[in-house]
Amino acid sequence: MSTVPSTLLDQVRQHGAVPTHVAIIMDGNGRWATERGLGRPAGHHAGMASVREAVEGCLAAGVQVLTLFAFSQENWQRPPAEIDALMALLEEYIAKEANELRAQGVSVRMLGDLERLSPSAKAAVDQIEQSTAGGTNLALNVCLSYSARAELVRAMQHLGARVAAGTLAPHAITEQDVAAELYTAAWPDPDLIIRTSGEMRVSNFLLWQMAYAELHVTPVLWPDFTRETFYVALLDFLRRDRRFGRVTS
Numbered sequence: 001m002s003t004v005p006s007t008l009l010d011q012v013r014q015h016g017a018v019p020t021h022v023a024i025i026m027d028g029n030g031r032w033a034t035e036r037g038l039g040r041p042a043g044h045h046a047g048m049a050s051v052r053e054a055v056e057g058c059l060a061a062g063v064q065v066l067t068l069f070a071f072s073q074e075n076w077q078r079p080p081a082e083i084d085a086l087m088a089l090l091e092e093y094i095a096k097e098a099n100e101l102r103a104q105g106v107s108v109r110m111l112g113d114l115e116r117l118s119p120s121a122k123a124a125v126d127q128i129e130q131s132t133a134g135g136t137n138l139a140l141n142v143c144l145s146y147s148a149r150a151e152l153v154r155a156m157q158h159l160g161a162r163v164a165a166g167t168l169a170p171h172a173i174t175e176q177d178v179a180a181e182l183y184t185a186a187w188p189d190p191d192l193i194i195r196t197s198g199e200m201r202v203s204n205f206l207l208w209q210m211a212y213a214e215l216h217v218t219p220v221l222w223p224d225f226t227r228e229t230f231y232v233a234l235l236d237f238l239r240r241d242r243r244f245g246r247v248t249s
C-alpha cells in the first residue's frame, strides 16, 4: 500500500498550536520586477496575488491575526511615480478583494498615518474597513504610511496629554498603558514575523510589539510567496522553543 505524503498544511495541522498572530514584512517586489526587465510597479502588482496567498494560508491553518507591512512612512520618499502606482494599487486591491474578504469573514483594518493618503485612497480604506467589519475568521491589518517609531511617539503624545491633564501619574504608566495607545491595541503581539527577500532587518516595523516574536527570514521575493512558503514559515515557528526570557524545565 502506498502512503500519500502529507502536505505542508497537514504537517502544520498535526502540530496543533499555530501562532495566533503572524506579521509579514513584504519585501522584494522591486528586485522581482528588475530581474524580469519590468518596472518596479509590476513587482508591486504581482505582490497583490501573494497577499491573497497569505490570507488563504492563515484561513486554512487557523491563524487569527495577519499584519502586513505594505507602505512605510519612509516610503513616501520614493519617486512620485512609484508612490502613485502604489496608491493606485491599494485602490485596485480594495476594489478587487473587498467582497471576497467579507465573504470569507476577514475583517480588514489599515494601520498608520492615514491622513497622508489621497482622498480617494482614504475613501477606499474607509469602505473596506466598514464593509468587512465584524468578520471573525481572520483580522487582516495592513500597515500603510506606518512606522513603529512614529507609532510610539503618537502613543507618548497621548499618554503625555493625560499626564498634563492630571488624569495619569507618570510613575503609574504601565506597559499595558503604552500597548493600549498603539494601532495594534486590539490584538495580541505577533508570535511570528516573516520577512521575504532575505534581508536581515526589521525596518521600523512593530518595534514594541515584536519583543518576543520569533523571526523567520525567507529568500523568496514577495511576488513569489505562496501559501506553501507560509506553511514552511509556520513549521519553522512550530519547531522553536519559546522561553520568553525564562528557562525550560
Ligand code: FPP
Binding pocket: 026, 027, 028, 029, 030, 031, 032, 044, 045, 047, 048, 051, 068, 069, 070, 071, 075, 089, 090, 093, 142, 197, 222
Ligand atoms: C517592498 O518591496 C514592497 C512594498 C513597498 C509594497 C508592498 C505592496 C504590495 C505587496 C502590494 C499591494 C498590497 C496591498 C495590501 C495593497 P520593495 O519595493 O522594497 O522591493 P525591493 O527591496 O526589491 O526594491
